Amino acid sequence: MQFQQLQYFVAVAETRHFTRAADLVHVAQPSLSQQIKALERELGADLFLRARGNITLTDAGEALLPLARRILADADTARHEVQELVQLRGGRVRLGATPSLCTGLLPDVLRAFHDRYPGIRLLIEEGGSHDLVRELARGALDLALVVLPLPTASPALTTVELLREDLVVVSSPEAPRPGGGRRTVHIADLQSERLVMFRHGYDLRELTVAACRAEGFEPDFAVEGGEMDAVLGFVRAGLGVAVVPRMVATRSGRNLRVTPLASPGLHRTIALAHRSDVAPPRAARELQRMLLER
Numbered sequence: 001m002q003f004q005q006l007q008y009f010v011a012v013a014e015t016r017h018f019t020r021a022a023d024l025v026h027v028a029q030p031s032l033s034q035q036i037k038a039l040e041r042e043l044g045a046d047l048f049l050r051a052r053g054n055i056t057l058t059d060a061g062e063a064l065l066p067l068a069r070r071i072l073a074d075a076d077t078a079r080h081e082v083q084e085l086v087q088l089r090g091g092r093v094r095l096g097a098t099p100s101l102c103t104g105l106l107p108d109v110l111r112a113f114h115d116r117y118p119g120i121r122l123l124i125e126e127g128g129s130h131d132l133v134r135e136l137a138r139g140a141l142d143l144a145l146v147v148l149p150l151p152t153a154s155p156a157l158t159t160v161e162l163l164r165e166d167l168v169v170v171s172s173p174e175a176p177r178p179g180g181g182r183r184t185v186h187i188a189d190l191q192s193e194r195l196v197m198f199r200h201g202y203d204l205r206e207l208t209v210a211a212c213r214a215e216g217f218e219p220d221f222a223v224e225g226g227e228m229d230a231v232l233g234f235v236r237a238g239l240g241v242a243v244v245p246r247m248v249a250t251r252s253g254r255n256l257r258v259t260p261l262a263s264p265g266l267h268r269t270i271a272l273a274h275r276s277d278v279a280p281p282r283a284a285r286e287l288q289r290m291l292l293e294r
Contacts, residue, residue, distance in 0.1 A: 003075065005039040006068040008032045009047060013065050016055045092121040093284045096132040096144035098203060099228040101270065104247030105145070105163075109294050113287050120283050126227075128201045133157065136275055142284035145291075147203040148269040159271040162291060166246045167207070167266040169259045172238040177257065184262040188215045194222035194240040196231050203268065208243045211266055232256065 011021035012032070022029040040047050045060035057065065097106055102124065110122055125132070125141060132144040137155040150157065169185045171178055178193050179185035190212060197219070198205040205224075212219040222240035228248065235242050236255045243266065249258045272291055274280045280288065 001039065001042055002035075003071075005035045006071055008035050009039060009061075009064065010068050010072060012036060012048065012055065013057060013061065018055070088117050088283055088286065089119045091119075091281065091283050092123055093281070093287050094123045094125070094140065094142045095284075095287065096125045096127060096135055096141045096146075098128060098132075098145065098147065099126045100204065100245050100248050101145045102126055103228055104245055104251055105270075105294075109287075109291055113290055117283065117286070129203050130201055133273070136273060139275070139278075142274065142280045143288060144273050146271055146273050148271050150273075156276040157273045158276045159273045160288075160292065162270045162272050164267055164269050166260070167204075167243050167268065168246050168249050168261060169241050170232070170235050170244055170249050170252075170256045171241040171259065172236055173255065173257045175238050175241075175257075178241050178259055183259070185259050186262045187211050187266070188217075190219060190241070190243075191215070191217045193220070195219050196226070196234045196240040196242040197221045197224035198231055199225045199227070202227075204243065204245075207266060207268060 007025055008021065008027070011024045012018060015021045015024060018033055018036075019029050022032040025032065036047065043060065043064070046058050047061035047064060049056045049058055095106075106124070110124075113120070114122065125135065127135070129146040129150070132141065132146055133150060133155070135141045136144050136157060145162065146159070148159065148161070150159070169178055169190075179189040195208070197208070209219060223234050226234065228244070231242050231244070232248075232252050234240070243261075245268070246258075249256065272288060274284070274288075279285075
């Protein structure tokens with residue numbers, strides 16, 4: 001039984017006409033008829049009743065039709081899957097992420113992705129969650145790592161929670177230990193500290209300021225307006241303390257003192273987002289899978 005014979009059989013079954021079936025599969029009608037007869041000989045049963053130009057399925061034909069359609073559908077799926085895998089030899093993935101995630105989470109995952117698919121170009125855009133949501137909405141990104149909850153006016157996005165990350169306090173080893181030298185720091189202890197603060201629109205800024213206000217005080221900024229690398233550099237220089245993700249603090253621990261926040265602490269939830277109305281390209285879906293399985 002040949003794949004081509006099943007194609008011809010399904011075409012005749014659906015059109016109930018040999019000539020129209022031949023046109024449908026782009027073959028001469030005699031060739032199609034010969035292949036159908038060969039299939040019937042192999043199966044040992046007639047598949048069609050041919051009476052006065054009226055083509056109907058026999059019982060054998062009725063039994064074969066759903067099986068043939070399934071075989072053809074599976075073959076079509078296999079062909080598309082292989083073609084998509086071949087496409088992973090080239091192309092691009094446009095990924096947005098907050099600077100802290102670019103520093104902490106992404107390097108190892110992107111290295112593994114690049115090792116597996118060296119022909120895929122990785123285009124990374126750093127920004128706050130609000131900025132990345134806008135870029136997703138206008139189609140400039142395939143995927144984005146964002147902080148939940150999303151802004152209330154966000155476009156329709158599909159999000160999958162990736163991780164819940166603790167925040168810690170970092171300070172210069174030469175400066176007095178925050179919190180009076182205790183092993184953990186309470187948010188209220190930050191009232192007596194000068195903070196190195198991220199720029200406006202930065203998720204960590206909003207989270208830290210909101211936590212301080214919930215304790216009844218406005219934080220005192222020694223310097224503000226930087227991205228992650230700048231903030232860590234200012235802390236190392238002794239300008240003040242900062243609240244940063246634990247993953248970043250661990251990777252950037254050289255010349256930094258890391259102090260956990262006392263329970264309940266501060267946390268942030270990271271999610272992988274893409275537009276709900278457009279499926280990400282095949283290469284982006286593969287990167288998404290590796291991020292979720294990291």
